[in-house]
Amino acid sequence: MSAHKFNPENRKKLNSKERRKILPPDQVLMDIGIGAHTVWADIGCGTGFFTIPLAREAQQVYALDIRAEMLGDLTESLVPLEIHNVKVIQSEENHFPIEDQMIDGVLTSLVLHEVDQPIEFFRELNRILQSDGRLVVIEWAKVSTQIGPPLEHRLSIQQLDDWALSTGFIKEESWTWSENFIGIGYRKKG
Template sequence: MGGHKFHGDMARLDNPRRKEILPVEPVIEVLGGIKDGLAVADLGCGTGYLSVPLAKHLDGHGTVYAVDINPKALEVLKEKAAGIDNILALQSEENKFPIESRTIDVSFMVAVFHELDDPSSFLMEIRRISKPFHQIVVVDWSDVQGEMGPPMSERIPEKDVIKFFKDR
């Protein structure tokens, strides 16, 4: 693990082709019914590819904690989220999030797992910020060559990601 961190052209994160390959609607549907006060973390949010649609989806019913280590990406997110009151853009370290313990109901990791230097420490930090009943949603690049995404050497087979979470 420990692939490169994305520091490229931020426009690539909102590429229309990416939206075809990875539409956000099915990811958001994982939430199911929304209860008031829902706290959602988008860990490794980048420019808000998921955070902004999530915040709009939760409008009036919950808060999105958009967390990333890249301050440039967070600046783009803040521009995109102008006028959206239920999104908090937070700069973090990889394994230390500026979120109080036992705050989050659902954590999303979209195209993040393959970049982690220390997945176990990352998971421990998710546990710290999570309420006792919590969901973690992981969406990442498959280990099949495609037209987008990280190099094959950095992709992690789905079975290995599932095993990681089951073993912990």
């Protein structure tokens, strides 16, 4: 396993007020555009920073993570919120237990810089998406900022594009949120 995986002991930080200011989840989802009758997968969902607002917009959300601690917190949060359209699933590094072409849109936020075999990961994203399905990658901008991982662990847009374009995606759009985060929208080739 990669040396720079997110440490679940720090998981409370993922929902901090500071983070919500620089990466406001509702604004991010509005920019992306979710669509009411869609099925999304949040891959590497953590404690549900995006899963919960996603569930309020989409018809169904599959929330996957390799770490049980993260999924435990997410499951606990869903109950008092009375959110019933999220399937919480523990996954393996490059294997998502979802049938082929089940998903309209995939969101993967701050995960790819932790992934050991990105081409395998992108292929698996491609497999679960329906033809023309959307893939949205959110990552740390590859610049030095006061917070976040060191520059050498961050991914360039060129690197992300190379992986996506070599695994059956086309690029459609991009966003920035504060100086810290970039988003890239791809679509699975039909």
